[in-house]
Structure formats: structure tokens, C-alpha cells
Amino acid sequence: MEYTTPAAVAWGGDTPAHNSALRRVGHWLLVGTAVLASGCGQLDARRHISAHEPVTTMNRPVVRPVRSISSFSDSLSCMDHMLRAxxxxxxxxxxxxxxxxxxxxxxxxxxxxxxxxxxxxxxxxxxxxxxxxxxxxxxxxxxxxxxxxxxxxxxxxxxxxxxxxxxxxxxxxxxxxxxxxxxxxxxxxxxxxxxxxxxxxxxxxxxxxxxxxxxxxxxxxxxxxxxxxxxxxxxxxxxxxxxxxxxxxxxxxxxxxxxxxxxxxxxxxxxxxxxxxxxxxxxxxxxxLDQTNPNFQRQMRDWFNESGTSGQLRLVRSSLISRGYLSSSQGDLGANHPEMRSALARFQADTGVVVTGVIDFPTYEAALRDFVALGPEGALTRIGWSNTGHLTTAAAEPIPAATVPWSIDLQIENPQPAGMRPAFSEGDQIFLSATVSRTSHLYCYYVDTAGAVTRLLPNALQLNTLVSANQAVRIPDWMSANPGFILDAGKPGTEGAICMATAEDAMPKLSAELQGPALTPVKDVQGIPGLQQRFQQALGADGYVAQIMRWSVVGRKAPADSNGAN
The missing domain is CATH 3.40.50.10610 (ABC-type transport auxiliary lipoprotein component)
Known part of the structure; x- marks a missing residue:
């Protein structure tokens, strides 16, 4: 059987051999078309399983997300502290x-x-x-x-x-x-x-x-x-x-x-x-701030690549120790150690870095930004990274120029004229906030005019005592739908609050009366001096830092009658 195809007509060979070849090509084209046509109704998707299976993996990003920042991200944090002050x-x-x-x-x-x-x-x-x-x-x-x-x-x-x-x-x-x-x-x-x-x-x-x-x-x-x-x-x-x-x-x-x-x-x-x-x-x-220099992150990236994996670990680990996320005894933890990953995760959450628990460039940059400054010639230089001020080897470890001071900033958050601390009337709500300079365990107490002590933090709704550095803890949490308690001014006189920060969980070391339920008067403890004495007995004089805030309470005036008399 012979076939005449459009290709054969178009190509128009003038020799028998050429025409025979064209006919064979046309024959196989028709056969292939017939096979495809006959199989269209029987095409089975299961034949393509091996090609479809990796699709759900292939469509995912290969790079972790990073926090969207700008050259002025640190400046915004600086403004936050300035507005608080x-x-x-x-x-x-x-x-x-x-x-x-x-x-x-x-x-x-x-x-x-x-x-x-x-x-x-x-x-x-x-x-x-x-x-x-x-x-x-x-x-x-x-x-x-x-x-x-x-x-x-x-x-x-x-x-x-x-x-x-x-x-x-x-x-x-x-x-x-x-x-x-x-x-x-x-x-x-x-x-x-x-x-x-x-x-x-x-x-x-x-x-x-x-x-x-x-x-x-x-x-x-x-x-x-x-x-x-x-x-x-x-x-x-x-x-x-x-x-x-x-x-x-x-x-x-x-x-x-x-x-x-x-x-x-x-x-x-x-x-x-x-x-x-x-x-x-x-x-x-x-x-x-030096971090607003447009070349800051580019320079940090160069140093990150130079440090190598072991150098990055030592640098970041030393920074975490200086900030209180790790203790000095944990200075040899590996990158995959659970305590190291936990400290990294808390640090990343506090600094706005996407939490991964591993040392990536955003974490490296956030950890070491305090050790970078503009040099005399206006170039970014490393401060305290080694005894000579230069990262000479991958094993070089940063020597903090100044370890972060350990302190508590206890503030009254009620609206008040600048530079003045007005007296509260009996029954007024009081709003406080506490901020620790280093990651610490925080314990806060209220002391009324009679000297009775009541633990505010931790309580049934805020069981975790560990708080992050430079994160304001509201007392009570007025931004929450269920703050857990309301702090009202008591009888006329002088009231106060005290917060103590410790490096480790102090509750198991405290006396039995201080381990009682929160928001109830503590038995056998009188006033702020008595509370400090109990903490010193359990932790030593250097085992905690404290901050005290006192305010005055005056009696509420009776409403005037219709004649204007009280």
C-alpha cells in the first residue's frame, strides 16, 4: 500500500529513491498519529507518579525567610528607649x-x-x-x-x-x-x-x-x-x-x-x-548609630563568610553569654546542643530575627552589632573581637568591650506630668512595668502601707519566670483581655513594689512562705527589707538584683453635696 503525504508533495523529489524515502516517512507519521489517537482515551495518570511525587518539595523555597529590616531598624529600637525615658x-x-x-x-x-x-x-x-x-x-x-x-x-x-x-x-x-x-x-x-x-x-x-x-x-x-x-x-x-x-x-x-x-x-x-x-x-x-551605615550589613556579611562555622559559633556564643542568655559555664556548648539551640531561639525571638535555633547570618549580625563601630577613618571596624582588635583566625573569640550591666527598670505607667510623680487616690488603679537588661528570672511583689507583702509575678496566669532582655513586662498586663489581677491603691500612706531578677530559677531555693500562692499576703514577711533579707539568705548578696518603686496614697475626697459642702 502506498501513501501520498503533504510532505511528499511539498518536497517533490524527482528520483524514485527519494520518493520512496518520503513515502516511508509519511507511513510512520500516520502510524504514530493512529497510535496516539487510539491511546488518548486510555492515558493513565499513574504512569507519571515518579514525575509528580517531588513536585510538593520542588515548589518550596530553598532559603529560610528572614525578617524584613532596614538600615534604621536599630534606630527604631533606640527611639523606643528614648520615648520611654x-x-x-x-x-x-x-x-x-x-x-x-x-x-x-x-x-x-x-x-x-x-x-x-x-x-x-x-x-x-x-x-x-x-x-x-x-x-x-x-x-x-x-x-x-x-x-x-x-x-x-x-x-x-x-x-x-x-x-x-x-x-x-x-x-x-x-x-x-x-x-x-x-x-x-x-x-x-x-x-x-x-x-x-x-x-x-x-x-x-x-x-x-x-x-x-x-x-x-x-x-x-x-x-x-x-x-x-x-x-x-x-x-x-x-x-x-x-x-x-x-x-x-x-x-x-x-x-x-x-x-x-x-x-x-x-x-x-x-x-x-x-x-x-x-x-x-x-x-x-x-x-x-553605626548600624545605619549603608555598608554595615555588607561588611558584616564579609566577616560572616570569613569566620567559618567554628568561628561563627564562638563569636555568637560569647555574645549570648555577655547578654545573659547563656551562663559562663556553658561556654563550650556545640551548635546542636539543646541548651544552645534554646538560647539562640530566645535571642532570635527577642531581636526580631526569624526563630530557627541555628546560627545564620541574621542571627550573627544581631549578636555582633554591638561589637562594630566606626573607626577613626570612618570605616566599620570590629571592637573586642580579639586581643588585637582583628579576627585573625576562625577560632578567635570576641572579648566584650563592656558586659551588659545587670539591672531592672521599674516604672509607673500611669499618665503623669513629666518629671512628677503624683499621689494616687485610694482605690485608683496602678499600672507598672519592669524591664531587665539581661535575660533573667523575674519576681515582683507589692507592699501596702502596713508592710504586708503580696507576690504579683509569677502568678497562675504568668507561670513562667524567665523574661527576655529589654522586653517590658506589664504589671498587670493591661493589654490582655484577662490580666489576672488589678492593682489598686490601698489605704493612705506610702506603698511600693519591688522586683528581683535572678540568673536561675530562684523559687526552689526560697523559703516555704515565699513559695506560697500568688496574689495573697505572704506570711511572716514584713515590708521590703524583710523580703530582701529572705532573697539574700537564699541566693546571697550577689545572686540577684532588685529595683524598688514607692508612691504615695491619699484619701479620696467625699463628693460635695448640693450646697457645696463636703
Whole structure:
């Protein structure tokens, strides 16, 4: 049987052998088509199990997520401490959407603003963000429920005092662009090299406004620009073999800085400026940190690669010891030791690093940032990493320039005039907070005017005594729906509170009366001196640090009658 195919007609051979070959090709094409057609209805997905099985693994990232930070992340923490020292009352704040009329920076600037404000309020409680915005085009569950509850008078929306307004002012693309190309050619070889780079300017303008009057406050503004760039280089090589064959190679590498990271840097800088100007604190001190140097992380990355695995372990381990996450007796723990991984996890959680329990670059950078400073020539240098100030070997171990002092910062969080501690009226609620400079076990007690002692922390809802460094512990936790207890001012006189921090869990070493239930008077212990005496007997004079806070309580005035008499 002979077949005439379109290919045979199109190719039109004029010899019998050529036509015979074309007919054979056409024959097998028809046979293959028939086989595929007959098998379409019987294709079995089980034949592809081996190809499908690895898909759920292949679609996952191969690099761990890292915390989104900017050059001013440490500056935000600095501002948090500065606002706490200023003892500013908590302020309600909101913000508008930040439009981008260029359409070239698709980022959520408003959410970056919320994050910056939150990071400046961890210790100070300086700001609480009022999250309410009507967006008809993007209805969500929270917005719908809020609207229903407001309409039914079942929800009270607090009015913010301030709001943030701003926009991405402009994006000037490729303001500077350079290209270099060079090549050479011969009979057998062609060689070419190219190099290019470009720079784009992104600007952000932010203002602070008074919500009650919807007016922008003069002088409380920020206008900054950042340059993002990209570059690439490539090499072409071609060669010819004889007259009919050739080989060509092309290699290149490119990079492009992202607009998202650039905008986060601008937002953090703008919020530091606005908050600093509004609070009238020396915010520029937080902008002068060495970690704000744009080359900080790049230099740290170079040192990380130089250190090697053993060097990284020794460096980070020494930093954890200096901060209280490990004791000096744990200075030889391996990277996979359970206690080492637990200490790393707590440190990562406290410093905003994604918790992995292993030493990665973000952990390395967070642990050693206090041991880096600008040298006399303006370059980043390592401080205390070895006796000579240089990391000479992978086994070099950091010698902390100054071990973190061990102390407690006990504060009254009730709104009060700056520099003054008003007396509480009988029955007023009292709000305290305690912050330890090093990871410690924390025990807090209340002492009334008669000297009766009551343990506040730990209690039935806060059983864990271990608290992280530089993390404010609220007493009681007024941000929780169930704080566990309320601390009210008692009878007129002088009351107080005392918090003790220990390196290890002290409860098993304390006397029996101090191990009793929380929030009940402790028997046979009188006043703050008696409590300190019991801790000293159990732990020694150097086994704990303490901080005392006292305040006055006055009698509540009786309400005046209709004639104005009390």
C-alpha cells in the first residue's frame, strides 16, 4: 500500500529513491498519529507518579525567610528607649493611604508606617494605632463587622489624636546610566565585553496632622530621597571551526536593588523624624548609630563568610553569654546542643530575627552589632573581637568591650506630668512595668502601707519566670483581655513594689512562705527589707538584683453635696 503525504508533495523529489524515502516517512507519521489517537482515551495518570511525587518539595523555597529590616531598624529600637525615658503618655494615631502617582512602586507604605510605629512602642507604649478605614472597593470581614457594630451602637471607636499623611512624591528612573562595550574579532575568534549600570531616585514625603482639626502641623514633616540602582556585565566568546561549524559562549551577571527595601528605609527614617520632632526628643542621636551605615550589613556579611562555622559559633556564643542568655559555664556548648539551640531561639525571638535555633547570618549580625563601630577613618571596624582588635583566625573569640550591666527598670505607667510623680487616690488603679537588661528570672511583689507583702509575678496566669532582655513586662498586663489581677491603691500612706531578677530559677531555693500562692499576703514577711533579707539568705548578696518603686496614697475626697459642702 502506498501513501501520498503533504510532505511528499511539498518536497517533490524527482528520483524514485527519494520518493520512496518520503513515502516511508509519511507511513510512520500516520502510524504514530493512529497510535496516539487510539491511546488518548486510555492515558493513565499513574504512569507519571515518579514525575509528580517531588513536585510538593520542588515548589518550596530553598532559603529560610528572614525578617524584613532596614538600615534604621536599630534606630527604631533606640527611639523606643528614648520615648520611654521621656515618659510620654500613650497616644492614639492613625494614617492615610500613601498614593503612588507614578505607578512604579507597588508597595504597602501604610503597613510599613504601622510597623515602624509598633517598633517604637515595644517598651514605651508610646503609640497605639487606630485601625479603621472605609474602603468600599475592598470590603473585608473586620470592616463589615465594624460597620455593623458601629451602626448598632455596640462598638465605640476611639478617636486618634494624630494621623500620618504622605505620598510617594516621584520616581525618576534611570537618572544616571552608563554603558561600556568593547570587542575584538579575528578569522577564528570573536570576543566581546559589555558593562552597564543605572540609578533611579525614589522620593517619599510624610506629614503629621492633628486629627481633631484635620490640619497638618507646621514643621512636622519629612522629605527624603533614596537612590536604587542596578548593574550588569557580560562576556561573549565565539569561535569557528573550519568553514561550516562554530561555537558561541555567553555569560553575564546582573543585579537590581528592589524598591520595596528602599521604601522601608525611607518610611523608617520619616517616622523617626516625625515622632522625634513631635515628642521633642533628640532623635538625631538614634540616626547616628553605626548600624545605619549603608555598608554595615555588607561588611558584616564579609566577616560572616570569613569566620567559618567554628568561628561563627564562638563569636555568637560569647555574645549570648555577655547578654545573659547563656551562663559562663556553658561556654563550650556545640551548635546542636539543646541548651544552645534554646538560647539562640530566645535571642532570635527577642531581636526580631526569624526563630530557627541555628546560627545564620541574621542571627550573627544581631549578636555582633554591638561589637562594630566606626573607626577613626570612618570605616566599620570590629571592637573586642580579639586581643588585637582583628579576627585573625576562625577560632578567635570576641572579648566584650563592656558586659551588659545587670539591672531592672521599674516604672509607673500611669499618665503623669513629666518629671512628677503624683499621689494616687485610694482605690485608683496602678499600672507598672519592669524591664531587665539581661535575660533573667523575674519576681515582683507589692507592699501596702502596713508592710504586708503580696507576690504579683509569677502568678497562675504568668507561670513562667524567665523574661527576655529589654522586653517590658506589664504589671498587670493591661493589654490582655484577662490580666489576672488589678492593682489598686490601698489605704493612705506610702506603698511600693519591688522586683528581683535572678540568673536561675530562684523559687526552689526560697523559703516555704515565699513559695506560697500568688496574689495573697505572704506570711511572716514584713515590708521590703524583710523580703530582701529572705532573697539574700537564699541566693546571697550577689545572686540577684532588685529595683524598688514607692508612691504615695491619699484619701479620696467625699463628693460635695448640693450646697457645696463636703
Amino acid at each position: 521621656a515618659e510620654l503618655p500613650t497616644t492614639l494615631i492613625s494614617s492615610k493611604q500613601f498614593p503612588d502617582f507614578s505607578g512604579r512602586v507597588p508597595v504597602a507604605v501604610k503597613d510599613m508606617v504601622v510597623t515602624s510605629l509598633s517598633q517604637m512602642s515595644h517598651l514605651s507604649n508610646a503609640f497605639r494605632y487606630v485601625d479603621y478605614e472605609v474602603d468600599i472597593a475592598r470590603q473585608d470581614t473586620v470592616q463589615n463587622l465594624t460597620t455593623i457594630l458601629l451602626n448598632n451602637n455596640q462598638m465605640q471607636l476611639q478617636r486618634p489624636a494624630l494621623y500620618v499623611s504622605g505620598a510617594i512624591a516621584f520616581v525618576d528612573q534611570n537618572v544616571a546610566s552608563q554603558r561600556k562595550t568593547v570587542g575584538a574579532s579575528s578569522d577564528r575568534v570573536d570576543l566581546g565585553y559589555s558593562n552597564s549600570n543605572s540609578a533611579t531616585v525614589v522620593a517619599l514625603e510624610v506629614h503629621l496632622g492633628d486629627f481633631r482639626t484635620r490640619t497638618i502641623i507646621p514643621g512636622l514633616d519629612s522629605a527624603n530621597e533614596v537612590v536604587i540602582g542596578g548593574a550588569g556585565e557580560g562576556l561573549d566568546l565565539a569561535g569557528r571551526i573550519g568553514n561550516n561549524y562554530g561555537v558561541r559562549f555567553n555569560v553575564g551577571r546582573d543585579y537590581a536593588m528592589g524598591t520595596g527595601g528602599a521604601l522601608r528605609t525611607l518610611v523608617d527614617l520619616a517616622m523617626i523624624e516625625l515622632v522625634g520632632k513631635w515628642a521633642r526628643v533628640p532623635y538625631w542621636q538614634c540616626l547616628m
